[in-house]
Amino acid sequence: MLKYSIKRLARSLITLIILITIVFALLRFMPEEGYFNNYEKMSPAQIELGLIKMGLKDPLYVQVFRFIRNLLKGDLGLSYRYRVNSPIAKIIAPKIKISAKLGIICMAISLPLGLALGVLMARYKGKFWDRLGNAYIVFIQAVPNAVYFIFIQLYGSTWLKIPMLYNENDWRTLILPTISLALPSISSYAMWLRRYMVDETNKDYIKLARAKGVPNTTIWFRHVFRNAVVPIVNLIPGSLLMTISGSIYTESFYSIPGMGGLLVDVIKRQDNNMVMVLVVLFAAVGIVGLLLGDIAMALVDPRISFTKKEGSR
């Protein structure tokens, strides 16, 4: 287990380094003005000098190496346009806190609700609850988030008389963003759990258990649910970590000063350095999330062992 984790971690690091290199290479194609806050007023010579000073004319591998070295020191570089010449780490630290708070509240709500809905749907497959849940899932999965988020904001704030924009000191302003964020995650938890549970009920050992006369509740919770929930456990660390990246739509709709809105802002202002740092950060979070997910799955389900050669991932 430990050996596997270390091996996975090493591989994740390699993936991350490849990613940083690709992002660096891509940024070469990005407009140069993304490195200066007063680009319009600068002469070509000044621009050239500025680029050399920032080390952007160095060969790619030198830049990547320098970036990684600074990263290990906890130095994420400077923002050039979003907030002129201020350290990126300082900009994002408070934003991560806000996004994570919102994300964790949302998970705390959506995980139990999603699992409950999934169990309910699997239990009454083909009946009213299942159909209702299916209609909800289809709507949420098919229609782009933005569309129903807009309507939640519009009618939520007019009918419930809640202030539309986020205010740190008013907890009511968190209600609508939380609902918006929870709706899609409830639907995805419910959808997967239902699917896994239905698969599980069709297996032979369940038939055997029934034939033996095991009570229904025991079958559902001791056998079906416990087996079906394992792949869901795999997702949880990832989603938990991803909360720090925030949600782009909700945060910018309600002007919550979190990470999701930040990425959009930074892209709109063309701050190349921050775009890169954020992309690397989110990718790193994604990678670590998957790793932790696999470990969590192994902890929950003793049958899973990683010492055997795996197909992929």
Added chain:
Amino acid sequence: MSKYLPSEKITKKLADSQEEFLRKHGILAEELLDDNLNEEQIAGLDEDLFGLAIVDESEAERTGYSNYSYWGSTVRMFFKNKVAVFNLIVMLVLVLFTFIQPHLPNQIDPNLVNYYDSKAVWYVVDADGSYTVDGMKRTQGGYAEEPKADEILAYIQAPSSWGTPAAFAYDEEGEETQLEVQADPANAGWYYCLLKKDAPYLAIMSEDLTASTYYNAVWLSVQGDKNAVYSSGVKQTKGELITDVPDGKSLAYVSAPESWGVPKLKAQASLTGSDAEFVTLKPVPDEDGWYYGFFPTEKNTLILTSEDGKQKGMNRATVSISLPQEAKIVKGFIENKPPNKVYWFGTNDIGQDLWARMWAGTRTSLFIGIVVAVIEAIIGILAGLLWGYVRKLDFLFTEMYNLIDNIPYTIILMLAAYVMRPGIKTIIIAMSITRWIGLARFIRNQVLIIRDRDFNLASRCLGTPTSRVITRNLLPQMVSVVMLRMALAIPEAIGSEVFLSYINLGLPISIPSLGNLINKGRTMMMAPTLRYQLFIPAIILSIITICFYLVGNAFSDAADPKNHV
């Protein structure tokens, strides 16, 4: 139920055909049943019986005796699902309509900024004589007659009970001239006349001159619990108008709630409020609740109070009845018009027709979705097959998958769109970069599972080339998933496009798309009268995405051979 088991049926068929064959060659079956033939009998047998059996390759490929057809069963399964069939119909109608819409007559270009007409005005007259007039082009084709520089072309649509309407123009002094009204040959129900710019006050009357848009009188009424006073030039009393109006005075009709008693009417000069004088009101003969009086024409601000003075009209009515409304050329964009007969879905804030933009946007989004789906299918299948079949490439593809799968999809999408210029191509590339690998991984897993199954081993032993094994044995098993992913690519592409538009990396406004429309609508969200700009695209987008999603899922269920009974 047949009395034979399926296997017995087959063997019986074989036996029967064998017997028939023998009988044709003059051998009785009983002879054959006897194993101990003597040499004579053997010599008497047909030479063919000892030769190699004739093999017909095309017959050999036929699937036994079963009349199972994969696509037939798929379609049958699909049509069992009523919801999916309904959605399929809705989807087909919508998609078809999207593509025929620009070829329908009288469609407006989606990018055209609509101005009010500079030479004509349109009058729409209702049966009670109320009317609207503005410069929104309501007739088709060009002008019926080119107006000269000092003329305005007035189009008139009157209720059919009016016959051919008569038009009277007034100048500033109130001089009346009758205009020549002609029917517009290109537009049924429309008439037109030419109006001089120095006599632009137009009154329209019915052919028999009994109904009119303009009377030399005003009708005041008090409505609602706030006692709002409405003044109108539309005739509201039934009988003939009072004719003996004294010189310098104008006729006013008043109707007030019963609790008011006989209302009092005070007339004063506008703004200054000086020289107020009360107007004596008399009941109108044969009309309950209506009173009439004459007020001095220049004192045109009218104030209504009840008989005892306790109830007051909320507002003063400033009336001008000496001339009909002026026919004025309206200048500017036809902007933010709610849905109407000309612009079925209204217009946006710069005067573009939302109906045309809606369908053009749907076309763009569908086009993006379909192209992304096709690219995904082609690259995904090819890469998946290579990944599964060529062991040396496994490492490369697996690493690539890890890389792409580890980064959130939206971030790759944003990064790709950020690096490239906004446009349809960018969006397609940005979406295709990552999508294919998911399909490739699925195909690879299927290939690994199916590749070494017995029937494939058998094919390989028989020397079937790999390409044939792939196209005949492998791919049909994956149809269901490939189709599902292709169908789901369209809602996903629409969603991604909305997302990219939202963060300003989407299509320019000159290319209408669902994302552009939704985002434009969102900015109008806070004004209740402009919400139609958000509702209409949101509803159509939801219908399209839900249809594709449901049909895709239903088809994939139907295409899965496990579900074919």
